[in-house]
Amino acid sequence: MNIDWSDLKYTGTQQTHCMVLAKILLALYKSDESIIGIEIGVQNGSTSFYLLDNIPNLTLYGIDNAPCLDHIKEHGGYEKAVKDKRFRLITDISDKAVKQFKPQSMNFVWVDGDHSYEQCKKDIENYLPITKKFIGGHDYGVDAWPGVTQAVDEAFGDRVNVMSDLTWMVEL
Ligand SMILES: C[S@@+](CC[C@H](N)C(=O)[O-])C[C@H]1O[C@@H](n2cnc3c(N)ncnc32)[C@H](O)[C@@H]1O
Numbered sequence: 001m002n003i004d005w006s007d008l009k010y011t012g013t014q015q016t017h018c019m020v021l022a023k024i025l026l027a028l029y030k031s032d033e034s035i036i037g038i039e040i041g042v043q044n045g046s047t048s049f050y051l052l053d054n055i056p057n058l059t060l061y062g063i064d065n066a067p068c069l070d071h072i073k074e075h076g077g078y079e080k081a082v083k084d085k086r087f088r089l090i091t092d093i094s095d096k097a098v099k100q101f102k103p104q105s106m107n108f109v110w111v112d113g114d115h116s117y118e119q120c121k122k123d124i125e126n127y128l129p130i131t132k133k134f135i136g137g138h139d140y141g142v143d144a145w146p147g148v149t150q151a152v153d154e155a156f157g158d159r160v161n162v163m164s165d166l167t168w169m170v171e172l
Contacts, residue, residue: 016165017138018050021110024169025055028133029107033057037106038130040064040094040123040137041113044071045078052081061106063090063097064113094119098126106130111137117147124155136169 029035035058042048042062049072051058067089072078081087090097094113109131111123120137128135139145140152140162148168152160156170163169 017167018047020163020165020167021047021136022051022054024134024136024163024167025051025058025108028171029057031057034059035107037061037108037110038063038101038127039110039112040127041111042067042072042089044068045075047110047112048072048087049075049077049081052086053077059086059088061088061090061101063092063094065091065093067091094123095126098130101127101130103129104132107133109135111135112139115139115145115148117150120148120151121154124151128155132172134169134171136167138168139166140168142166 025035025037035055037058038061039048039051040063042064045062045067048060048062052060072089078087090100109127111120111127113119113123124135137148137152139148140160141149152168159170161169161171
């Protein structure tokens, strides 16, 4: 995918993978199309709010068993995104949260929770039926997280695209 960064807001502290994910979404969907997706592993919400800020037609479910709520609430757009129901935080483990979603109900799933082989494999297996268009995640090919690479390769083989900044994605 050819990436032109010029139309994205960049704060200077933002990690690149948020931009890569935003670009993937902007490339896959028309600007007037509603997009609904899931981020497994919200942490301090920096990716969540980067996406919500840059993609006005996005509704995002964030799943994290231990979100950094204080940090999440610091994001400028937090109150409005919650009020508008564009950001819906589920504080639970991904294995349980998945029960809230119907098959094929999401446009994408981003897997960035527990990076062990076992959990990454489970997240892929559990959430693949939920998403229609793409599944992806972060920390592919990182020495510290060999389980991510193993789980992704086993699930998708040569269908995996490895983008810049350790992002993996599979178009479905
Ligand atoms: C790498 S951080 C997420 C980073 C975030 N996606 C970003 O780009 O800023 C991983 C997060 O996954 C959460 N987590 C770990 N295991 C989980 C599980 N089984 N279910 C849900 N969340 C989990 C952790 O609490 C942590 O906040």
